[in-house]
Amino acid sequence: MKAMVYRGPYKIRVEEKPMPKIEHPNDAIIRVTTAAICGSDLHLYHGLMPDTRIGHTFGHEFIGVVEEVGPSVQNLQRGDRVMVPFNVYCGSCYYCARGLYSNCHNVNPNATAVGGIYGYSHTTGGYDGGQAEFVRVPFADVGPTIIPDWMDSEDAVLLTDALATGYFGAQLGDIVEGDTVVVFGAGPVGLYAAKSAWLMGAGRVIVIDHLEYRLEKARTFAHAETFNFAEYDDIIVEMKKTTDYLGADVVIDAVGAESDGNFIQQVTGTKLKLQGGSAIALNWAIDSVRKGGTVAVVGAYGPIFSAVKFGDALNKGLTLRMNQTPVKRQWPRLFEHIQNGYLKPNDIVTHRIPLEDIAEGYHMFSAKLDNCIKTLVIANPS
Ligand SMILES: NC(=O)c1ccc[n+]([C@@H]2O[C@H](COP(=O)([O-])OP(=O)(O)OC[C@H]3O[C@@H](n4cnc5c(N)ncnc54)[C@H](O)[C@@H]3O)[C@@H](O)[C@H]2O)c1
Ligand SMILES: [Zn+2]
Ligand SMILES: [Zn+2]
Secondary structure, eight states, X not given: OEEEEEOSTTOEEEEEOOOOOOOSTTOEEEEEEEEEEOHHHHHHHTTOSTTOOTTXXXXXXXXXXXXXXXXXXXXXXXXXXXXXXXXXXXSSSHHHHTTOGGGOSSSOTTOSSOOEETTSTGGGTOOOOSSBSEEEESSTTTSOEEOOTTSOHHHHHHHTTHHHHHHHHHHHTTOOTTOEEEEEOOSHHHHHHHHHHHHTXXXXXXXXXXXXXXXXXXXXXXXXEEEEGGGSSOHHHHHHHXXXXXXXXXXXXXXXXXXXXXXXXXXXXXXXXXXXXXOHHHHHHHHHEEEEEEEEEOSOOOSSOOOOOHHHHHHTTOEEEXXXXXXXXXXXXXXXXXXTTSOOGGGGEEEEEEGGGHHHHHHHHHTTOTTOSEEEEEOSOO
């Protein structure tokens, strides 16, 4: 089968790989129809994620058709159209029982923090991902869900991570009616977080980035006020000014490890790898939230420490909340919002490319060319 394969930082190819096989009775093999490239994939592509092995296939956002099921699978059968959350999880351990699917204790012997993620290096379990014609899905009775008939398949693939993560970011903010919510990052995750903040009762939503075309999307798709941080000496001062010098009630970091805007953070965080990523957006979040406010972090950071303004967070009495998204926990409510027409996830899709062109797709997304926001990858015609 054809699959996207990692050959080292900034080097990916489409190669022939052996077909994945049923390795456990509860596995399924999925024929991928559509996958997506995520901002998280860029951290891998840029060589920032430890233990990203040559030959690994990325892709944690995908939908497809069940090709084969192991003998113990009960909920799926060959031919079912399924959406697969990016988490690999067992569904029955201490953490899964509490809905913490992204922290499953049974799927990743390499780490005590993160659970399993498809196509996201051996740090998250070493599972090959779905930017391929076929993918092995463990615990097939737990994660995959049959795509409802009424759901657009592009919306389904966006639900496997980006939309669920943006919504989760807003949820972690514990937004109360009328709150002022600031979102750092106008990528797919930030755009969905901003849109979700309204659904949770926000009175004002502000999105910050330095890419004007993405801020434009934040205004039209998420109906947010926008600030381009490159246009101000100090974006924190602007946030203070616009909130009566109190600060925002809730701030969401939807940028993560490759945050721009501070030279020292970038050099130590992304070039020298002395930190688990550059923490500028997170520090800006801590600075721009009001005392007693909440900072929600869904932007991803690497396993080691980062230079975060922890003392300021303490002295301001902040609540800091974060996690990798437990995707399936978000689905029931998001399905309702989509069905009721409050959300049209694929409004942010800018590119649709065949799997053969995926190297170009990564380059375009990484360099933010051609006004790229979200790229879908067609692996097999549906
Ligand atoms: N927690 C999770 O489960 C989860 C899931 C999906 C993605 N993520 C993470 O969320 C983050 C965003 O993902 P995405 O797909 O939207 O990525 P993206 O790369 O498309 O978007 C990131 C945006 O942040 C902007 N940015 C850079 N520095 C900034 C700063 N200092 N202030 C404000 N904006 C800044 C960039 O210009 C870009 O538009 C990534 O770190 C990704 O790994 C986490
Ligand atoms: Zn993702
Ligand atoms: Zn588990």
